[in-house]
Amino acid sequence: MTHLFSEFTLKGVTLRNRIGMSPMTMYRSTDGRLGDYHLMYLGARAAGGFGLVFPEQIAIAPEGRTSVHCAGIYDDAQIEGHARVTAMIKSMGGVPGIQLGHTGRSGSEEPPWAGWGQIAPDAPDGWQVVGPSDVPYGAPRRPHPVHALTVEEIGELHRQYAAAAVRAAEAGYEWLELHFAHGYLGSSFFSPLANRRDDRYGGSLENRARFLLEALDAVRAVWPEHLPLTMRLGADDFHPEGTRFEDSVVAIGWMKEHGLDLADLSFGGNTDDMTDPLWNQPGAWVERAGRIKREIGIAVATSWNLGVPQDADAAVRAGDVDVVLLGRAALANPHWPVWAARELGHDAPFGLVPRDWAWWLENFRGHAPSIGWPAPGAGA
Numbered sequence: 001m002t003h004l005f006s007e008f009t010l011k012g013v014t015l016r017n018r019i020g021m022s023p024m025t026m027y028r029s030t031d032g033r034l035g036d037y038h039l040m041y042l043g044a045r046a047a048g049g050f051g052l053v054f055p056e057q058i059a060i061a062p063e064g065r066t067s068v069h070c071a072g073i074y075d076d077a078q079i080e081g082h083a084r085v086t087a088m089i090k091s092m093g094g095v096p097g098i099q100l101g102h103t104g105r106s107g108s109e110e111p112p113w114a115g116w117g118q119i120a121p122d123a124p125d126g127w128q129v130v131g132p133s134d135v136p137y138g139a140p141r142r143p144h145p146v147h148a149l150t151v152e153e154i155g156e157l158h159r160q161y162a163a164a165a166v167r168a169a170e171a172g173y174e175w176l177e178l179h180f181a182h183g184y185l186g187s188s189f190f191s192p193l194a195n196r197r198d199d200r201y202g203g204s205l206e207n208r209a210r211f212l213l214e215a216l217d218a219v220r221a222v223w224p225e226h227l228p229l230t231m232r233l234g235a236d237d238f239h240p241e242g243t244r245f246e247d248s249v250v251a252i253g254w255m256k257e258h259g260l261d262l263a264d265l266s267f268g269g270n271t272d273d274m275t276d277p278l279w280n281q282p283g284a285w286v287e288r289a290g291r292i293k294r295e296i297g298i299a300v301a302t303s304w305n306l307g308v309p310q311d312a313d314a315a316v317r318a319g320d321v322d323v324v325l326l327g328r329a330a331l332a333n334p335h336w337p338v339w340a341a342r343e344l345g346h347d348a349p350f351g352l353v354p355r356d357w358a359w360w361l362e363n364f365r366g367h368a369p370s371i372g373w374p375a376p377g378a379g380a
């Protein structure tokens with residue numbers, strides 16, 4: 001039976017297990033580059049046994065970043081930092097994934113620990129945010145005006161998606177996810193809350209999906225065919241006038257026809273005014289992921305509240321989720337896969353770490369409980 005530690009093959013890429021580190025913005029970049037911090041942090045998760053390792057959302061344009069401290073791949077000079085990271089992840093047995101995105105009307109921000117406010121376009125480190133329409137996300141967090149993109153600017157963004165994908169392949173990434181969730185640009189085109197256009201990019205579901213499908217087409221045309229092309233969709237705004245899950249089911253079907261290999265489900269994020277948004281529910285998106293997998297016939301991933309090993313394993317065993325993506329659990333425990341393997345009774349949990357450590361952990365003389373790992377069942 002397929003379980004959390006079964007291999008997973010998508011196109012020409014095989015993950016050693018079904019555990020991925022979800023993209024997480026770190027506010028540690030200068031000029032959009034990945035540096036030593038990223039090498040350390042991402043390399044540690046690959047060494048800790050994660051099958052798939054994403055850095056944070058990587059911006060396709062400078063104003064597509066969350067803040068000036070965030071990473072991008074909009075300039076050839078940024079390729080080298082990414083290439084160091086992908087080489088490190090591969091050398092530790094992981095597959096390096098890149099999440100390409102544009103923050104749209106949710107960019108130009110301070111880091112959370114600096115207030116998390118939106119910086120005015122004319123202030124230092126701020127810029128004019130863009131979106132499908134001139135509808136601001138809203139006060140208090142994001143009060144500033146939004147520039148409604150012209151059709152020409154939309155075309156330029158799709159060229160930037162493609163150029164970023166070319167650089168991503170050159171940097172050695174083997175899995176590419178488009179970020180269409182969390183209130184960022186793709187998500188806001190998809191959501192009637194942010195998209196009030198009356199041209200071919202707004203109105204009907206087909207029109208609201210057009211920006212996303214064109215980005216997918218632009219990337220599919222340049223991203224190597226043998227490598228997975230996936231997408232994180234803001235599949236529900238949990239608001240009566242926002243993105244509805246039923247619409248997402250239909251749109252994912254269209255994306256599959258356009259060459260999408262896997263759908264990663266998450267929140268729409270186009271408003272703070274949500275009803276019943278599943279924040280605290282274990283395996284929050286698992287049931288919906290299973291529905292997409294069965295109805296659309298596409299591989300699925302999801303994150304949100306899957307850090308308890310038994311929950312993650314059950315989602316895979318039930319056939320609802322192909323890849324479990326961990327956010328906070330991956331931050332908290334770089335060796336989460338090893339811990340989970342011990343908790344779940346895997347026969348060789350240390351086989352997940354580099355052999356140079358595994359051999360000693362498995363063979364060295366000494367009192368076994370003193371190796372520094374809690375006994376299975378004792379908690380993290």
Ligand SMILES: Cc1cc2nc3c(=O)[nH]c(=O)nc-3n(C[C@H](O)[C@H](O)[C@H](O)COP(=O)(O)O)c2cc1C
Nearest residue numbers: 022023024025056057303304305306326327328329
């Ligand atoms: C510090 C932090 C930064 C995040 N940045 C991103 C991001 O860049 N892109 C993204 O799609 N999700 C981002 N997320 C969401 C995570 O990828 C993940 O979906 C979320 O944390 C839920 O998983 P969890 O319950 O395992 O934490 C971030 C989450 C955290 C905690």
